[in-house]
Amino acid sequence: xxxxxxxxxxxxxxxxxxxxxxxxxxxxxxxxxxxxxxxxxxxxxxxxxxxxxxxxxxxxxxxxxxxxxxxxxxxxxxxxxxxxxxxxxxxxxxxxxxxxxxxxxxxxxxxx
Amino acid sequence: xxxxxxxxxxxxxxxxxxxxxxxxxxxxxxxxxxxxxxxxxxxxxxxxxxxxxxxxxxxxxxxxxxxxxxxxxxxxxxxxxxxxxxxxxxxxxxxxxxxxxxxxxxxxxxxx
Numbered sequence: 001x002x003x004x005x006x007x008x009x010x011x012x013x014x015x016x017x018x019x020x021x022x023x024x025x026x027x028x029x030x031x032x033x034x035x036x037x038x039x040x041x042x043x044x045x046x047x048x049x050x051x052x053x054x055x056x057x058x059x060x061x062x063x064x065x066x067x068x069x070x071x072x073x074x075x076x077x078x079x080x081x082x083x084x085x086x087x088x089x090x091x092x093x094x095x096x097x098x099x100x101x102x103x104x105x106x107x108x109x110x111x112x
Numbered sequence: 113x114x115x116x117x118x119x120x121x122x123x124x125x126x127x128x129x130x131x132x133x134x135x136x137x138x139x140x141x142x143x144x145x146x147x148x149x150x151x152x153x154x155x156x157x158x159x160x161x162x163x164x165x166x167x168x169x170x171x172x173x174x175x176x177x178x179x180x181x182x183x184x185x186x187x188x189x190x191x192x193x194x195x196x197x198x199x200x201x202x203x204x205x206x207x208x209x210x211x212x213x214x215x216x217x218x219x220x221x222x223x224x
Contacts, residue, residue: 006155031210040121042202042216043156050210058211090155097210098144098163103155 003027006091006104012112013078013085021076021107023091030094032074033101036060037088046089049074078109086111114139114205116186118215125193126223133188133218135203144206145186147177149199150217156202162186173197193222 004025013019023032031050035043045058049068063082068074074093078085088108092101116137125131137143144163148156160171167179177188188201203215 004155033211035214040216043212043214045211045213048209048211056209088153092156092212094210097206100146100158100161101156101212103148103157105155106153108153 004091004093004102004104006089006107008107009105011107011109013109014112016080018077018079019109021078021089021091021109023074023076023104024072025074025093025102026072027093027095027102028071029102030071030096032068033092033094034058034064034066034074034076035090035092037090037106043090046076085109114143114207114213116145116203116205116213116215118201118203118218120218121216122219122221124221124223127195128192131190131193131197131220131222133201133203133220135186135188135215137184137186137203137205139205140208143179143186145177145179146204146206146212147171147175147186147188148202148204148214150202151199159188159201193220195222195224198222 007022033048034046047066049055065077090106091104094101146161147159150156160169162169162179170176200217204212
């Protein structure tokens with residue numbers, strides 16, 4: 001089945017730790033995105049990538065880092081510099097500029 | 113930058129009644145507008161999009177949306193609501209950099 005897969009579904013992080021969220025797609029999409037979702041705030045863009053080995057900061061990139069070494073993969077690292085990382089994280093991909101985005105099932109990150 | 117607004121946090125309708133979830137947009141140039149639905153602890157699912165052409169767009173699960181250029185609106189509609197339509201609905205617009213800008217979301221509750 002074609003799709004976009006995020007793992008893990010739930011993740012717990014201790015204060016001061018870096019954690020990496022996985023996002024893999026087999027849709028052959030060029031563009032990939034990371035969003036953060038907090039209650040009542042909709043989706044906010046963290047990073048996006050339109051091509052392998054290239055990515056751009058979104059609105060809330062501070063405390064996050066990404067890589068795009070393969071077309072299929074766009075992992076997100078939540079660093080210790082992110083002061084309030086507890087949120088629901090969504091990864092998405094798009095085929096072209098005018099097409100709809102496909103979303104993964106999300107990763108819920110909680111700081112303990 | 114392009115943006116969308118969803119003026120209602122919550123919409124309540126009775127099963128079988130028509131529903132409307134409102135969205136207004138602010139863009140420079142031609143708008144590329146989308147509606148997505150999110151069920152609890154899941155990713156977003158695409159419902160429909162407006163790129164060009166007919167102002168009435170038909171989408172998945174019996175939903176449709178009306179593009180109104182003079183009112184800068186793209187309201188989501190369904191003639192007869194189902195309890196299973198209860199979810200969080202997001203309006204989105206494609207930004208100039210090919211990222212997506214989302215509204216804050218509207219929670220739809222359909223009561224039996």
